Amino acid sequence: MSELLRCEHLTKNYGGVIALNSIDLTVESGKIIGLLGPNGSGKTTLIKIINGLLTPTSGKVFINGNEPGVLTKTQVAYLPDNSYLNNWMTAGQIIKMFSDFYADFRPQLALEMLERLGISPEAKLKNLSKGNKEKVCLILVMSRNALLYVLDEPIAGVDPATRDYVISTIINNYNPEASVIISTHLIADIEQVLDEVIFINQGRVALHKTVDEIREENGKSVDELFREVFKW
Amino acid sequence: MVRKLLKHETLAFGRSMLPMWVILLGMSVFARIVQFFESDSTVYDIVRGSAFTVFGISVAVCLVMTVVVCIKRFYVNMFTGEGYLTMTLPVTAEQHIFSKLLISVAGFVASIIVVLVALCITSLGEVLVEVFKAIGYLFDKMYQQIGFHSVVFIIEFIIILLVLAAYQMLLFYGCISVGQLARKNRVLAAFGAYFALYVIEQILGTIMVIFVSLQMNWLTSLFEKLELYAIKHPYVVAHGGIWIGIGLYVVIGAVFFFVSRYIIKNRLNLE
Numbered sequence: 359m360s361e362l363l364r365c366e367h368l369t370k371n372y373g374g375v376i377a378l379n380s381i382d383l384t385v386e387s388g389k390i391i392g393l394l395g396p397n398g399s400g401k402t403t404l405i406k407i408i409n410g411l412l413t414p415t416s417g418k419v420f421i422n423g424n425e426p427g428v429l430t431k432t433q434v435a436y437l438p439d440n441s442y443l444n445n446w447m448t449a450g451q452i453i454k455m456f457s458d459f460y461a462d463f464r465p466q467l468a469l470e471m472l473e474r475l476g477i478s479p480e481a482k483l484k485n486l487s488k489g490n491k492e493k494v495c496l497i498l499v500m501s502r503n504a505l506l507y508v509l510d511e512p513i514a515g516v517d518p519a520t521r522d523y524v525i526s527t528i529i530n531n532y533n534p535e536a537s538v539i540i541s542t543h544l545i546a547d548i549e550q551v552l553d554e555v556i557f558i559n560q561g562r563v564a565l566h567k568t569v570d571e572i573r574e575e576n577g578k579s580v581d582e583l584f585r586e587v588f589k590w
Numbered sequence: 591m592v593r594k595l596l597k598h599e600t601l602a603f604g605r606s607m608l609p610m611w612v613i614l615l616g617m618s619v620f621a622r623i624v625q626f627f628e629s630d631s632t633v634y635d636i637v638r639g640s641a642f643t644v645f646g647i648s649v650a651v652c653l654v655m656t657v658v659v660c661i662k663r664f665y666v667n668m669f670t671g672e673g674y675l676t677m678t679l680p681v682t683a684e685q686h687i688f689s690k691l692l693i694s695v696a697g698f699v700a701s702i703i704v705v706l707v708a709l710c711i712t713s714l715g716e717v718l719v720e721v722f723k724a725i726g727y728l729f730d731k732m733y734q735q736i737g738f739h740s741v742v743f744i745i746e747f748i749i750i751l752l753v754l755a756a757y758q759m760l761l762f763y764g765c766i767s768v769g770q771l772a773r774k775n776r777v778l779a780a781f782g783a784y785f786a787l788y789v790i791e792q793i794l795g796t797i798m799v800i801f802v803s804l805q806m807n808w809l810t811s812l813f814e815k816l817e818l819y820a821i822k823h824p825y826v827v828a829h830g831g832i833w834i835g836i837g838l839y840v841v842i843g844a845v846f847f848f849v850s851r852y853i854i855k856n857r858l859n860l861e
């Protein structure tokens with residue numbers, strides 16, 4: 359296992375508000391990591407910095423030894439927490455677009471997953487239900503053979519059946535040598551697939567342990583520990 | 591990568607502009623058809639007049655829409671929700687700006703061509719033949735008087751149009767990018783940047799006028815020498831002036847290009 363992600367004193371201020379406060383973090387390859395924290399804890403900010411969408415106020419982040427840039431964008435597959443695709447495009451056109459830009463994209467796999475869902479490649483995104491649209495977004499990301507998958511709230515706002523689909527898609531399609539970072543506050547739904555968890559609170563890493571360590575040392579499930587740590 | 595960006599940019603731009611181009615050409619055909627029939631009817635006169643009015647409005651809308659689509663493509667695709675995809679593509683900032691600039695200028699040229707074709711359609715027949723005859727006559731006269739320079743002037747005129755279109759786009763890109771440095775109200779900040787640049791341009795212009803009106807010896811002497819040279823070689827001076835102007839716009843446009851590139855590469859904050 360090698361180091362895939364490293365954050366060094368990573369800080370992000372929005373005006374006077376500190377979103378990330380000198381975070382130091384290391385993530386190794388071959389893991390599924392839960393980035394867990396309440397709303398506004400800094401999860402999305404961290405994810406955006408990893409993807410080069412936000413510039414840190416200070417500190418650095420390295421993906422496979424490189425700061426966010428063109429090279430890291432070929433290695434990181436990112437699922438944002440909001441709808442980011444052009445609604446006028448068809449699923450097939452978006453698959454073609456991903457094939458054009460990402461050398462690691464597997465169009466055949468994406469088409470097969472679409473077919474299993476009964477979504478036609480000719481279907482325009484604007485005509486799909488919210489759940490199906492989110493599934494298409496996930497399919498696009500998981501059809502990449504990336505080094506690091508960063509999924510921001512992939513199971514928020516979808517029904518339990520869709521949640522199961524999302525989780526199984528992640529488990530069945532990610533590159534085993536890669537790592538997957540899943541940001542969520544719906545811990546109970548994903549706990550069984552996680553290797554590690556990172557608790558993030560008020561811009562700081564509150565805890566970074568393997569799921570086994572939590573169970574052995576704390577005698578609790580991740581969900582129980584989360585409720586204890588973030589109790590009001 | 592630029593080739594792929596150009597392909598997708600063309601698709602998105604064409605999707606926005608194609609309906610407008612079709613409407614404009616359709617309006618020009620309608621405006622031409624209503625001219626075929628003679629009638630004393632007042633209602634028919636109103637229809638004929640309205641057809642031309644709507645056609646005129648369509649021309650204006652087409653040109654304004656081209657500029658709006660160019661600006662919107664840059665802003666929406668780079669700095670709003672779509673930016674989550676655009677900015678995570680393995681593409682450099684300069685490739686993004688360059689591809690958008692190229693398609694914007696090409697789209698601007700396409701809109702002008704569509705407008706010209708539409709104008710030709712509305713005047714199809716004797717009028718159009720007369721217009722082409724007049725243009726041919728003018729060009730002949732020009733060629734007889736100044737020879738090969740007439741061709742060069744036309745080429746320079748086309749280059750000026752292209753450079754000005756690119757410069758204007760880069761100015762918009764620069765202002766939109768500078769607006770992104772603001773914490774809030776980024777669109778307003780972009781307008782602020784545009785206004786500030788306008789004020790700076792006016793101040794620089796005024797300083798130039800004051801500088802020239804001071805009638806400093808060396809400057810007066812330079813102008814006199816230039817005047818004497820222009821009498822002997824008028825076309826060299828004219829071409830030189832045009833190319834200095836083109837060079838100036840290219841340099842300022844390049845500054846806006848690098849300002850946008852710097853902000854997208856080093857100061858991006860998609861919130």
